Amino acid sequence: MSAKHAMRAKHERHSLQSPAICRTLMFVFISLFMSLFMNMAALAQTMSDKEVEARAHEVGSALRCVVCQNQSIDESDADLAKDMRKLVRFRIRQGDSNAEVISYMQSRYGDFVLLKPPVQSNTYFLWFAPVGLMLVFLIWYVVRTRRTTMQLEPEPLSSAEMAQFKKISKKENNT
């Protein structure tokens, strides 16, 4: 290798085209790009306030205010309901689903906190009694009307009765 050649090689190592610098630059460029994409992904994950609000209303209207009891926490002015609303928003922002927030509240306050009672063994009566009662009345109605129509149809007259009937109608026709 000539001395000139060696000098050129040394020169190149320090210039932009040298593979080491090229690699570093590529690396920086790619990592910057990737961080940009990661940022975008994070942005996509954080919900807009509007979305949080909408979901908080949905959850809040399903939960009973335990102070005033016949309002949902979404409607109630009670202080505890305000704090519950805060907690609902906090949990939604933390990434809980609506069902998870509701089941958290249920684990603390029991089924009572749900404005719509769940269908389970101790609420079967509540859910099915109206339907059951309607069925009972329907059956009762059908049986009763069928019995009366059956009663309306008289038994055919026996021959003796027929003879008597003819006798009477003849007499009536004569007068």
Added chain:
Amino acid sequence: MKMTWKGLLPLLIFSAMGIFLAIGLTKDPSKLPSQLINEPFPEFSLPDLFDPETQIDQTYLKGQVTLVNVFGSWCVACDLEHPTLRRLAAANEITMLGIDWRDTMEKGRLWLERGGNPYDRVAFDADSILAISLGVTGAPESFLVDHTGQIRFKYVGPISDKIWRKEIKPIVLALEQEMEATP
């Protein structure tokens, strides 16, 4: 006119309804059964009312039977309960953790200065964080926590001397026996 059992049907239905509704009337709907009996005390980390730099958490409850009492300076029934709690503290009956709920620090401290402080420590819960995880609906509410940190009993409403003696003290004694029985 013929009397049939059918004539009695409305009366029967009405009295059945009456019985169920009468049972319903004896129940206080504002007292919800606790979901947390025999559950571990919820995890929390709240500032100490008298030393806001330090935090109190559920580990404080381990190792002894504790009465956790939710109160607030705004709570009228807490005034009623307060003398009883102070007598308990004076007699060294039980470790007491107070939870100052939906309050300001100044008002909470002032209330305890005026009425005396029966609590061993007081956690400050302005935003109902611990109160909601305890399923609290109003103050005062009290919980008995055993030495392992499990909730064993809940009392809603002010504790009077009589209620302490008749309803709560026996449970405390049982829990303390339980603690001594386990190594």
